[in-house]
Amino acid sequence: MEGRKRTDRSSRMAAFKTKETRNGQVVPLEGSGRSPMDPTGELVYVAGRTQTEMFVRRFRRHRMAMLGAIVLVILYVVAILAPWIAPYDYTEITYMGAKPPSAEHWLGTDELGRDQLSRLMMGGRISLMVGVVVAVLASSIGTLVGMASGYYGKFVDNTLMRFTDMVLMLPLLPLLMVAGKATGGSMWGIVIILGLLTWMGVARLVRGSFLALREKEFVEAAHAMGASDWRIITRHILPNAVAPIVVNTTLAVGTAIIIESVLSFLGFGIQPPTPSWGNMLTDAKSTMTLYPWLTWAPGMAIVITVLSVNFFGDGLRDALDPTQIRVKE
Amino acid sequence: MAPSTSAAEPLLKIEGLRTHFDTEEGVVKAVDGVDLELAAGETLAIVGESGSGKTVTVLSALALLPKTARIVEGSITFDGRELVGLPEEQMREVRGAEIAMIFQDALTALNPVFTVGNQISEAIRQHDRVTKDEARERALELLQRVGIPEAARRLDQYPHELSGGMRQRAMIAMSLSCRPKILVADEPTTALDVTIQAQILSLMNDLRFDSGSSIVLITHDLGVVAEMADHVAVMYGGRKVEFAAVDELFAAPAHPYTWGLLRSLPRLDECVGEQRLLPIPGVPPSLIHLPKGCHFRPRCRFAQDICCEEYPQLREVGPGHVAACHFAGDFADEPVCPRSDSRTPGEGVAAGG
Numbered sequence: 001m002e003g004r005k006r007t008d009r010s011s012r013m014a015a016f017k018t019k020e021t022r023n024g025q026v027v028p029l030e031g032s033g034r035s036p037m038d039p040t041g042e043l044v045y046v047a048g049r050t051q052t053e054m055f056v057r058r059f060r061r062h063r064m065a066m067l068g069a070i071v072l073v074i075l076y077v078v079a080i081l082a083p084w085i086a087p088y089d090y091t092e093i094t095y096m097g098a099k100p101p102s103a104e105h106w107l108g109t110d111e112l113g114r115d116q117l118s119r120l121m122m123g124g125r126i127s128l129m130v131g132v133v134v135a136v137l138a139s140s141i142g143t144l145v146g147m148a149s150g151y152y153g154k155f156v157d158n159t160l161m162r163f164t165d166m167v168l169m170l171p172l173l174p175l176l177m178v179a180g181k182a183t184g185g186s187m188w189g190i191v192i193i194l195g196l197l198t199w200m201g202v203a204r205l206v207r208g209s210f211l212a213l214r215e216k217e218f219v220e221a222a223h224a225m226g227a228s229d230w231r232i233i234t235r236h237i238l239p240n241a242v243a244p245i246v247v248n249t250t251l252a253v254g255t256a257i258i259i260e261s262v263l264s265f266l267g268f269g270i271q272p273p274t275p276s277w278g279n280m281l282t283d284a285k286s287t288m289t290l291y292p293w294l295t296w297a298p299g300m301a302i303v304i305t306v307l308s309v310n311f312f313g314d315g316l317r318d319a320l321d322p323t324q325i326r327v328k329e
Numbered sequence: 330m331a332p333s334t335s336a337a338e339p340l341l342k343i344e345g346l347r348t349h350f351d352t353e354e355g356v357v358k359a360v361d362g363v364d365l366e367l368a369a370g371e372t373l374a375i376v377g378e379s380g381s382g383k384t385v386t387v388l389s390a391l392a393l394l395p396k397t398a399r400i401v402e403g404s405i406t407f408d409g410r411e412l413v414g415l416p417e418e419q420m421r422e423v424r425g426a427e428i429a430m431i432f433q434d435a436l437t438a439l440n441p442v443f444t445v446g447n448q449i450s451e452a453i454r455q456h457d458r459v460t461k462d463e464a465r466e467r468a469l470e471l472l473q474r475v476g477i478p479e480a481a482r483r484l485d486q487y488p489h490e491l492s493g494g495m496r497q498r499a500m501i502a503m504s505l506s507c508r509p510k511i512l513v514a515d516e517p518t519t520a521l522d523v524t525i526q527a528q529i530l531s532l533m534n535d536l537r538f539d540s541g542s543s544i545v546l547i548t549h550d551l552g553v554v555a556e557m558a559d560h561v562a563v564m565y566g567g568r569k570v571e572f573a574a575v576d577e578l579f580a581a582p583a584h585p586y587t588w589g590l591l592r593s594l595p596r597l598d599e600c601v602g603e604q605r606l607l608p609i610p611g612v613p614p615s616l617i618h619l620p621k622g623c624h625f626r627p628r629c630r631f632a633q634d635i636c637c638e639e640y641p642q643l644r645e646v647g648p649g650h651v652a653a654c655h656f657a658g659d660f661a662d663e664p665v666c667p668r669s670d671s672r673t674p675g676e677g678v679a680a681g682g
Contacts, residue, residue: 217437223393224432225452225503226425235451239442 058319065315068308075305079124088115090122091273098291108293110283120297123275127257128305130191130276134256137195139249142202143238149203150210151233161207168200176259177268185271190263194256202248209241243320247313254309261302277302338409339366340543341390341428341511346403348382348389355617359385359398361567367511372537372544374558374575376551376590378613382567383547387513389413391428392420408510426456429509433516435496439488445472445499446484452506471502475532494525498532505536512537513545518553530556551594555579563587566614566624569643571657573650583652585629623655631656 060066078085087106088094095113099105107116149160176193183189213219214237222236257277263269264278265285272279277298284294343365350357360382367373375383388394390405390412405412407423415423424430432438440448449471450464459467465484472480475498488496497517504512514533518526530553537544546557554561554575561578563571563586571584582588589609611628614620620627626636635655643651651657 217432217434218440220393221430221432221438221500222440224391224424224430225506226421226423226455228421231455236440240440 055319059315062315062318064311065318068311068315071304071308072312075124075308076128078121079128082118082121082125086115086118086121088118090114090118090275092118098287098294100291100293107297108291110294111287111291116294116297119275119280120277120301123277123280123298124301126187126270126274126276127260127278127302130187130194130260131253131257131305131309133191134194134198134260135249135252137191138199138252138256139202139245140199141195142199143206143245145199145203146206146208147210147233147238150207151214151229151237153211153214157207160203164200164203167197170197172197172259173262176263177266180263180268185269187270187274190260190269194259198252198255198259202245202252205244205248206241209244210237213237213240243317247317247320250309250313250316254306254313257302257305257309340369340408341365341367341545342404342406343386343390344404344406346386346389346405347401348385348394348398349401350395350398352397352617357616358567358619359616360389361619362403363564363567363569365562365569365572367543367545369510369543370537370541371559372546372557374546374548374554374561375564376548376554376561377564378549380613380616381564382616383564384515386564387430387515387545387547391424391430391513392417393424393430422456425452425504425509426507427509428511428513429504429507431497431501431504431512431514431517434520435500436488436493436520438500439496439503441488444485444487445491449499449503449506452503456507467506468502471505472499475499475502475505475536476528477502493521494528497521497525497529501529501532501536505540508540509542511543511545513547515547516549517546518550519548526553533557551590563590566619567616568624568653570625570654571650571652572643573647573652577647577650581647581650583646583650583657584625584654585631586625587652589628623653625654 091114093113094105094115095109097109097113098111099109099113101108105115105117107120109115110119145160145164149157149164175197179193180190183193210233219232219236222232227236260269260276261278261281264276265282267279267282269278270276272283280298281295284291284298288295343363346360346363347358348360350359359380363382363386365373365375365386375386377383385394385398389398389400390407392412392415394400400413403413407427410423412420412423439445443451446465446468449468450461453459453464453467454461457464469480469484472483477483477495477498483491483495483499488499491499497520501517512533517533518529521529533544534557536542544557546553548554558575561571561573561575562569563578563584565586571578571582571587573583578587579591582591586609589607592607593609609628614624614627620637622638623629623632623636623641626632629636633655641653641655641657643653644657645651646657
């Protein structure tokens with residue numbers, strides 16, 4: 001095997017005109033897609049980008065996803081920095097009564113005279129945090145259940161899937177309301193409850209992937225190399241199933257934000273005086289005709305956030321799964 | 330690597346192995362009483378048609394059988410250790426580190442989402458406590474050893490970026506990662522071009538002489554057998570029907586099935602134009618409803634009444650050469666491919682039987 005002919009790579013490269021495909025791979029233009037081979041049958045060169053580079057390229061072509069990503073970054077930066085950059089303290093009563101937007105109060109003040117922009121920023125801290133933590137928690141639970149179910153199959157699968165069905169059957173809203181009341185409206189209480197009640201979709205998704213992947217030959221090969229079940233699950237199968245999980249987690253952020261808003265709106269979520277976008281809407285609803293600007297701000301914040309999350313998620317899905325061509329050039 | 334067993338004791342010994350599958354149609358006797366021995370440093374080829382139990386035999390040894398299969402009977406000793414019924418945890422130590430496997434199609438046997446280097450390091454770290462850098466270092470050495478050009482660059486490439494031959498080399502590198510005593514190769518060259526096949530086979534031969542490990546070669550390609558093996562076991566219908574040293578088997582096959590296998594291959598060196606290729610008629614028997622008597626009887630041109638009645642025991646037809654045929658040895662001196670006289674083996678047997 002020694003002494004194999006090595007061809008000078010650069011001269012070979014020059015000999016073949018290449019073009020870039022949509023996926024960012026460089027293929028030879030001539031010879032109808034055949035790779036240049038040397039007489040031993042080995043590929044002389046493989047010009048390509050790394051997986052990450054291709055992913056980034058595909059994602060950046062997706063305009064709405066890029067827009068969503070940028071908006072999300074801005075929202076999160078503002079929320080994180082809120083205590084320092086907010087124009088007023090969110091509890092400070094700056095003015096007697098509600099006032100429409102003005103130079104001092106860009107989004108006006110609420111009926112207690114608190115600065116609406118500052119409250120929106122602080123409320124965003126809660127809403128965005130709840131969104132991310134719930135999505136991660138739910139995906140983790142769902143992934144664990146789905147992994148065990150799909151990999152071990154049979155009895156384990158049956159038990160876990162029937163349990164999943166059971167949780168799915170529970171009426172979400174009444175349960176959330178009761179549970180929200182029980183936790184006294186603390187943010188972490190609501191996060192945990194939401195996480196415990198929204199993992200089922202991911203569990204089914206992951207189970208499906210694992211059912212298909214565990215039959216693959218590379219899993220058998222890993223077995224034959226002496227890998228333990230845990231190692232096979234986490235090191236060999238999970239990385240192959242990670243793309244749909246990531247996409248789902250992202251989209252779950254939007255759902256979690258909406259559910260938190262609904263809960264808070266109904267008065268079972270985050271309790272005042274801590275602002276969240278949901279309970280800001282509640283406060284505003286009774287005076288909607290008098291002070292309409294109070295509903296616009298949190299309402300628009302929710303809509304923009306969830307939209308951005310969904311665009312971002314769609315872009316991720318397209319970029320992670322090149323076989324699905326949905327990107328518009 | 331010095332073999333840790335004495336010369337007399339085989340490295341791997343399979344005795345009376347019966348592996349059955351429970352299916353809805355009935356019990357499939359995939360392996361039904363097989364004895365095999367593999368000495369240290371030796372290459373044993375297991376030959377047979379699809380469904381003859383070749384793969385199931387070695388999967389039994391590694392306890393890698395699908396869940397519907399069970400070892401009904403028999404013992405498998407490796408290096409003096411009984412493998413049948415060994416707890417999963419200890420079995421894991423054997424797999425990869427002591428007995429490693431090379432799969433038929435390296436593209437599907439390599440994980441698509443990891444680089445080659447990553448996977449080989451992973452295999453190393455499964456059994457040896459080394460740091461990531463050391464594992465990577467060893468992965469690089471392994472890739473160089475299996476003759477992958479520009480190994481350092483290949484280390485960071487994904488399986489789909491490699492050619493078929495290189496993938497199989499990477500697969501072999503991975504199986505060698507823990508210096509196994511036995512390398513099981515399940516049709517290692519079936520998915521490859523003929524030219525690459527030859528390269529991979531000679532690589533395996535080189536590695537075997539370097540490391541002194543034994544090879545179990547599962548194949549239906551007799552050309553591969555002739556090139557690689559020391560001993561050959563021919564399997565049919567879940568049983569070993571013939572076993573001999575490779576030269577002996579090719580020179581004087583004693584079982585009609587082996588005969589058929591050899592006759593169904595074109596040969597360049599002999600009988601050009603004189604003999605047409607003779608396929609073995611019929612299909613392998615259903616392993617659920619095996620025919621009474623000799624399993625090969627329905628397809629055997631030499632079958633007699635006794636073949637319907639009882640399954641032939643293995644008969645010794647030469648030193649270290651056994652065959653499960655009632656007439657084994659009776660026509661052992663018949664040439665596979667007669668050159669001067671145009672007598673067919675069938676006439677030879679008819680005369681003998």
